[in-house]
Amino acid sequence: MNIKKNLGKRIKELRKRKNLSQEKLSEMVNIAQNTLSYIETGDNFCTAETLENIAKAMNVEPQELFNFGHFKSNDELLKDINTILMKNPNKIQEVYRIVKAILE
Numbered sequence: 001m002n003i004k005k006n007l008g009k010r011i012k013e014l015r016k017r018k019n020l021s022q023e024k025l026s027e028m029v030n031i032a033q034n035t036l037s038y039i040e041t042g043d044n045f046c047t048a049e050t051l052e053n054i055a056k057a058m059n060v061e062p063q064e065l066f067n068f069g070h071f072k073s074n075d076e077l078l079k080d081i082n083t084i085l086m087k088n089p090n091k092i093q094e095v096y097r098i099v100k101a102i103l104e
Contacts, residue, residue, distance in 0.1 A: 002042060004042040004043075004044075004045050005041075005042030006042075006068040006071055007039075007042070007045075007065060007066065007068070008039050008040040008041055008042040008043075009040070009042070009068065009071060010065055010066070010067065010068045010071075011039060011040055011054060011065060012040040014058050014060060014064070014065070015040075015058065018058050018059075020057075020058070022036050022037060022040070025054070025057060025058070028053075028057040029050065029053045029054050029057050030053070031046075031050060031053075051065060
């Protein structure tokens with residue numbers, strides 16, 4: 001796992017979800033736009049203060065920036081889903097209906 005790359009990917013994901021451009025977020029955080037770009041691509045890491053400012057600007061808790069478990073490979077995700085379902089066999093039919101509804 002590459003924390004810098006995943007953190008950058010997560011920041012970008014949250015920024016887009018909030019409909020913020022790099023220019024706008026970097027302005028809100030008081031950093032250069034190219035600095036934010038380097039953070040989002042995982043080419044640069046930022047200070048704790050910048051992380052805190054990014055979280056505040058996007059109105060999320062700082063730990064939400066590190067919530068990137070969903071960036072796993074498809075094989076890892078399928079393995080996780082299977083483990084969850086094996087522990088909750090009473091939910092298999094419900095999950096099946098949800099998946100089927102999504103894909104139809």
